[in-house]
Amino acid sequence: MFTGIVEATAKIVQKSKTGIIIERPKKFTDVKIGSSIAVSGACLSIVKLTKTNMSFDVIPETWKRTRFSNLKKGDRVNLERAMKMGDRFDGHMVQGHVEAVAAVVNVEKPYRASLQIDVPKNLARFITTKGSLTLDGVSLTIAAVKKNRVTVALIPHTLKTTTLGALKKGDSVNVETDIMMRGKRKLA
DSSP states (O other), X not given: OBOSOOOEEEEEEEEOSSEEEEEOOTTOTTOOTTOEEEETTEEEXXXXXXXXXXXXXXXXXXXXXXXXXXXXXXXXXXXXXXXOTTOOOOSOOBOOOOOEXXXXXXXXXXXXXXXXXXXXXXXXXXXXXXXXXXXXXXXXEEEEEETTEEEEEOOHHHHHHSGGGGOOTTOEEEEEEOGGGOTTOOOO
């Protein structure tokens, strides 16, 4: 379980057909092989660890549901370690189960910054104004919804400390809807 409060960003060191290697942030001293890390919102387990890098296997379902196939060496990703019992609970409940990729249709910054995305129509019913949404692992409050177009406001801190500040029209983001809104989902 995660909160959507990004702890660090890091560069992709290497990408292969079966996984990715990411820089290890200096403050990630407590991680070990098997630790769960939200990588731009997708829960991945560390399979190899050095002082400078973390390696993750990526299965076909994850390649399909995320924007990971578009990542290149040097691209930055958002990182969050899994919650520990007794941790402060900021953000909202995030599982790290990316449901889809959404297209960025508009970005306004820096003053009154906002981001507009078009989510897949099958996810739109789980999104409501003033509800929560996770984009690339970042917990955000929804400012407006019109059909499948979603607007989120971005505070300067979020723009500075996550990868969302580098987004532009035409980019894509990983999307996880709020688990509290998904209670009546129909099985496929």
